[in-house]
Amino acid sequence: MLTRIDHIGIACHDLDATVEFYRSTYGFEVFHAEVNEEQGVREAMLKINDTSDGGASYLQLLEPTRPDSTVAKWLDKNGEGVHHIAFGTADVDQEATDIRSKGVRVLYEEPRGGSMGSRITFLHPKDCHGVLTELVTSAPVESPEH
């Protein structure tokens, strides 16, 4: 079961400038920052609210670290904006299996590493009415904060 909007992924050219925009305009602060070499992104997670499943909803700001990353190519085509949406689940493996069985293309054979030690996969946007959709299971280590 998908139990929350985990995050909205937003692609940007300049992470620091975009973080500053969200801070100065809305007061949102960086909760966590990291580089994901596999995804080819520098990212900042801005926590917006806690959710009823014991998780939280974030904005995930993404700047490409190399020109051949998927986010860099997406930016070249689309410019800055919403890159993907992500739903939280307790079991990304089971969800990926269930959704694949319905004929929706799951982009990874097995879930990979996402923000803050999570495990993630993506669904093909052409099978999701144009929306690049991520499924994410948070790392167990996140639990004590809730």
Next chain:
Amino acid sequence: MLTRIDHIGIACHDLDATVEFYRSTYGFEVFHAEVNEEQGVREAMLKINDTSDGGASYLQLLEPTRPDSTVAKWLDKNGEGVHHIAFGTADVDQEATDIRSKGVRVLYEEPRGGSMGSRITFLHPKDCHGVLTELVTSAPVESPEH
């Protein structure tokens, strides 16, 4: 203060088919449906989770009702996908005033009517790193359900 991700607005060509995709793929159900003549959309709200500020997060699926609506024009240009994101606040008027004073263009002079009796305004995407951003204050009548 903006206290939650209120919804993700997703533009689609066929509302019924898109609702069915979200139901059959993820089990999400329609929480509310309406036509907003001012915005020129038919819409369905799918509630995903409750939020720590006493509100909730939704997907808002949007089908244009006329070819000159902003969502119709957006679909012509972009195809189906994420159209906007919305943050919830207790006071959309004050937020709009504060944000306008920071030099971000607010698209409406005064907030207008949104989903489920809410009051909404939009920020210019060019001032928000490419993200069409909505601010929303829910109708007071929503409170008893929480």
